[in-house]
Amino acid sequence: MPETPLPARRFAALLFDMDGTIISSLASAERTWSRWARAHGLDVATFLPTIHGVRSVETIRRLALPGIDPEAEAAAITRAEMEDVGDIVEIPGARTFLDSLPRERWAIVTSAPRALAERRLAAAGMPTPGLMIAAEDVTHGKPAPDCILLAAARLGIAALDCLMFEDAPAGIQAADAAGSPVVVVTATHQAPMRTAHARIPDFRRLRVDATPEGVRVALAGEAS
Numbered sequence: 001m002p003e004t005p006l007p008a009r010r011f012a013a014l015l016f017d018m019d020g021t022i023i024s025s026l027a028s029a030e031r032t033w034s035r036w037a038r039a040h041g042l043d044v045a046t047f048l049p050t051i052h053g054v055r056s057v058e059t060i061r062r063l064a065l066p067g068i069d070p071e072a073e074a075a076a077i078t079r080a081e082m083e084d085v086g087d088i089v090e091i092p093g094a095r096t097f098l099d100s101l102p103r104e105r106w107a108i109v110t111s112a113p114r115a116l117a118e119r120r121l122a123a124a125g126m127p128t129p130g131l132m133i134a135a136e137d138v139t140h141g142k143p144a145p146d147c148i149l150l151a152a153a154r155l156g157i158a159a160l161d162c163l164m165f166e167d168a169p170a171g172i173q174a175a176d177a178a179g180s181p182v183v184v185v186t187a188t189h190q191a192p193m194r195t196a197h198a199r200i201p202d203f204r205r206l207r208v209d210a211t212p213e214g215v216r217v218a219l220a221g222e223a224s
Helices: 026-039 046-051 054-063 069-080 092-099 113-123 146-155 171-176
Strands: 014-015 106-109 164-167 180-184 198-200 206-211 214-219
Touching: 014 146, 014 180, 014 214, 026 046, 026 069, 069 113, 106 146, 146 164, 146 171, 164 171, 171 180
Parallel strands: 014 106, 014 164, 164 180, 180 198
Antiparallel strands: 206 214
């Protein structure tokens, strides 16, 4: 999918989803969830598209399976995912881009539990942010805006002054609800997504202009 124009203004901070946005853990997650789905008699092909971008406990809770404790099942899935990180990699250009940002100007906002997020970032050789909002930090995960609003609050800025990088519909909805502009990263998309937001395939052409007034991102060759 081709790049589309990025927001032209400066932002106080950049927020990043993790899975599918700055790292690719698609294969790992789908292996774990496929085993779980088969064990519970679910149609794997139909079920897998529903897991992305939301907290595991909410994915399980939505199913309303009889005799299932969503919290216990989600914890078991997290343990399995933490053992399966061998093929987790960065989205192309993501590490270089993150390394170019002032540390106080970016954060990760993920639906993954903190321990799993840290494990996956380490497996992909990615930098650790100064601030991470993880699954256990909010009562309502994406598509609710709570995680983005919390990240903005902890950074001491308004959500509308944060530029959110996302890949999944739930995260895009969360950013929209929070009032944060969005850039959609399409690296792991298997089909085009219908969206009015700016899109990039990965981070390789992204450049940073950071000043005390904020951060502006642009594509290489794009006018400042």
